[in-house]
Amino acid sequence: MKVSRLLLDALETFPNFVIIDKNAKIVYLNDSYANLLGISQEHAIGQPVVDIIPGTRMAEILKTGKPEIGHLMTLYDHTKQQDITIACNRMPIYRDGQLIGAAAVTIMQDVVHTVSQLNTELSAVRKENEYYKHELNMLRNQFDSLNRIVGHSTALTEIKQTISDYTASNLPILITGETGVGKELFARAIHELSPRKLNPYVKINCAAIPAELLESELFGYEAGAFSGASKTGKPGKFELANQGTLLLDEIGEMPLTLQSKLLRVLQEQEIERVGGVKTIQINVRIICCTNQNLQQLIREKKFRSDLYYRINTVELKIPPLRDRKEDIPELTEHFIQKYNNEHDTHVVGANTDVLQLFQTYQWPGNVRELEHIVERLCTINQNQIITPKSCGFLIDQISNTQQFLGNKIADSEPLLAKSEPAHTATSVPASEMSWNDLAQKIQTTEREAIIQALLQTNGNKAKAARLLNIDRSSLYYKLKKYNITK
Structure with missing residues (x-):
């Protein structure tokens, strides 16, 4: 069986290649196989294959005439001086329908390895x-915007449902709430859940821009419209938000003259640039935010009633944090994870005493204030759990502002007023106080305040909750916690 030089060179590239004739004698054994077997190629040629390759089944191929694919066999590898398991293919060789030999090649060297x-x-x-x-x-x-609004209180759940109900519409939405409740987060959620989510989301703070510049910021201006204007003109926020959503933050700060122009834009869906003479058609959904009482501004002639009713088709009243304190643990955990990622800290969490302390505070800065306090605590407690020992600044703040459980109870005492003389806030620095004693005093003061409120309201829980400036669900939770049965 003669083989050309090129073919032989090609066969040398295969791992462990061997050819036998119909008498099961080796016709060809490539160099890699010879090295593995620890013999020379010349020695192998003409020898029975079973004498050269222990355990081979090539003679069986001559008997059956059928290929064996992926068969495993174990050989001693003289190059590594250890047994190895290889996987090989054995194929019969036919000429004119007659079986004239067989060939085998390794397809996986050292199977175990x-x-x-x-x-x-x-x-x-x-x-x-x-x-x-x-x-x-x-x-x-991240893209499920409602999941980014952290909390599962009843009030928050109802707001999320309202958002889901109206996101597909083009109705204007008014978002009201105190500073720090996260109004912009709700506005972005509305946009991202709407059919406009792939189009621009533009926002402008009406309180942050001087009144004389606000008009050009909103509606744009033509070239040379005023001194210092760009020579090419500039599009306003309405044009930039075309086919998308425009957030008018702090809408209550908008001057009356602009309120009139805004009303016309909402009704006609067209604008005119400052210094321009032609109208520009727009398709923009308006979302307005404010922390002011717009109805009071209407009574004071500071806000147009017709504009109010135009932007107030759907109103979302975002409750302050003090009215949904059941969301505080979830928000705290959310902010801990956020600042662990941002600052590469490894804060485990906040213990129950800290969460209880958070429950006693009225949070005048709302969610934003909670976030900043958690960020500060994460910085202090980089690789451990947050404990009351790190919260001296907050305890002092609660005591100094007398906001523990609200200040609507006239005779309500400051946080540490009933402490023993050796532990009073005036005689001992916060850093030297017994934190376990403090947690107990917080709970004792809270329990006494609840009992006092119930006595003042003759056991009316709804009135007591209002007096304590907490929601009824929080009051029922605390009644059960402190075993108050009145």
């Missing part, structure tokens, strides 16, 4: 897959 390596690589792929699945879930949550 290869499988182990594959398992290692597979584990790495699985780990990477889990990472990307986690990242995908994070991205899904």
Whole structure:
């Protein structure tokens, strides 16, 4: 059986390649196989294959005439001086329908090592897959805007449902609430859940721009419209938000002259640039935010009633944090995770005494204030759980402002007023106080305040909750917690 030089060179590229004739004698054995067997190629040629390759089944191929694919066999590797398991293919060779020999080639060298390596690589792929699945879930949550609004209180759940009900519409929405409740977060959620989510989301703070510049910021201006104007003109926020959503933050600060022009834009869906003479058609959904009482501004002739009713088609009243304190633990955990990621800290969480302390505070700065306090606590407690020992500044703040449980109870005492002389806030610095004693005093004072409120309202829980400036669900929780049965 003669083989051309080119073919022989090609066969040398295969791992462990061997050819036998119909008498099961080796016709060709490539160099890699000879090295593995610890013999020379010349020695192998003409020898029975079973004498050269221990355990081979090539003679069986001559008997059956059928190929064997992926068969495992163990050989002693003289190059590594150890047994290895290889996987090989054995194929019969036919000419004119007659079986004239067989060939075999290794398809996997050292199966055990290869499988182990594959398992290692597979584990790495699985780990990477889990990472990307986690990242995908994070991205899904990121784009699921309602999930970014943290909390499951009744009030918040109702607001989320209202958002879901109206996101598909083009109705103007008015978002009201105190400073720091997160009104802009709700506005963005409305846009991202609406059919306009792929179009621009533009926002402007009406209180942050001088009145004389606000008009050009909103409606744009033509070239040379006023001194210092761009030579090419400039589009306003309405044009930039075309086909999308425009957030008018602090709408209560808008001058009356602009309120009139805004009303016309909402009715006609067209604008004119400052210094321009032609109208520009727009398609913009308006969301307005304010922390002011617009109805009071109407009575004071500071806000147009017709504009109020035009932007107030749907109103979202975002409750202050003090009215949804059941959301505080979830918000705290959310902010801890946020600042762990941002500052590379590893804060485990906040213990129950800290969460109880948070429940006693009225949070005049709302969610924003809670976020800033958690960020400060994460900085102090980089690799541990947050405890009351780190909260001296907040305890002093509660005591100094007398906002513990609200200040609507006339005779309500400051946080530490009933402490023993050795532990009073005036005689001992916060850093030297017994934190366990403090937590107990907080709970004692809270229990006494609830009992006092119930006595003043003759046991009327709804009135007592209003007197304490907390919602009824929080009051029922505390009644059960302190075993108050009145």
